[in-house]
Amino acid sequence: MRRRLVAGNWKMFGSNARNQLLLEGLASRAGGLEGVSCAVCVPFPYLHQAQSVLSESGVAWGAQNASQWPEGAYTGEVAVPMLADFGCQYVIVGHSERRSLFHEDDQLVGAKAKAVLEHGMTPIVCVGESLQEREAGVTESVVSRQLDAVIAEIGTEGLDKSVVAYEPVWAIGTGKTATPDEAQAVHLFLRHAVSARNADVGERLTMLYGGSVKAANAQSLFGMDDIDGGLIGGASLKLDEFMAICEAAIA
Ligand code: PEP
Numbered sequence: 001m002r003r004r005l006v007a008g009n010w011k012m013f014g015s016n017a018r019n020q021l022l023l024e025g026l027a028s029r030a031g032g033l034e035g036v037s038c039a040v041c042v043p044f045p046y047l048h049q050a051q052s053v054l055s056e057s058g059v060a061w062g063a064q065n066a067s068q069w070p071e072g073a074y075t076g077e078v079a080v081p082m083l084a085d086f087g088c089q090y091v092i093v094g095h096s097e098r099r100s101l102f103h104e105d106d107q108l109v110g111a112k113a114k115a116v117l118e119h120g121m122t123p124i125v126c127v128g129e130s131l132q133e134r135e136a137g138v139t140e141s142v143v144s145r146q147l148d149a150v151i152a153e154i155g156t157e158g159l160d161k162s163v164v165a166y167e168p169v170w171a172i173g174t175g176k177t178a179t180p181d182e183a184q185a186v187h188l189f190l191r192h193a194v195s196a197r198n199a200d201v202g203e204r205l206t207m208l209y210g211g212s213v214k215a216a217n218a219q220s221l222f223g224m225d226d227i228d229g230g231l232i233g234g235a236s237l238k239l240d241e242f243m244a245i246c247e248a249a250i251a
Helices: 016-029 044-054 080-085 096-101 106-118 131-135 139-159 180-197 199-204 215-222 239-248
Strands: 005-009 037-041 060-063 090-093 122-127 163-166 206-210 229-232
Touching (some): 005 090, 005 163, 005 206, 005 239, 016 037, 016 044, 016 239, 106 122, 106 139, 131 139, 139 180, 180 215, 215 229
Parallel strands (some): 005 037, 005 229, 037 060, 122 163, 206 229
């Protein structure tokens, strides 16, 4: 059976005081869950805090972005080896907010995924279409172009050590969720595309759905055959809500 995972994406939210309560709650309630792994991807300045509270808890932590370069004169950037210093297990790459607001293209997302793998961490590779693209009927060509660019950098061997998150852009932070059938159709399409290259990797690949997942809709989404968990934005900032989502992913 494929690994189930629920990862929180805190985006640019948090403070020492608020994080402490949330992290301590997660450490005591989420670490012991069987049948699902839980993780939080926090803003860079709070990686040390996440590491100190979550170490030994069973809850993993990670970052939301990283540079493709290992070090150098890149003011304001954060390198993957720096994330390794803070015990990160996951790094989100290619989130739609990075693609649209910070102009990250497919090739750069692939290079970032490669850098993450080279340092022994797991990239959570995000793909997803805009509303305009969905309405134009090009969802499949968009997500396969995005995934192909990553595979071009890391190969199917690299993908085997990665997690893919399908996040329709129109569903992120909007309160609009893809229906379970809509999400499942894209997950199945992506899994077939990977399986066509390597059947074992396609079968094993953990694929998350992201886009306005909440306690109320998590179970129906995670109940679909090719949805193995979720990437959770807004709802990951509320302990009870996030816990309910993690529990809904238990197979
Ligand atoms: C996200 O940030 O990846 C996300 C899915 O956000 P939200 O759950 O708030 O839609």
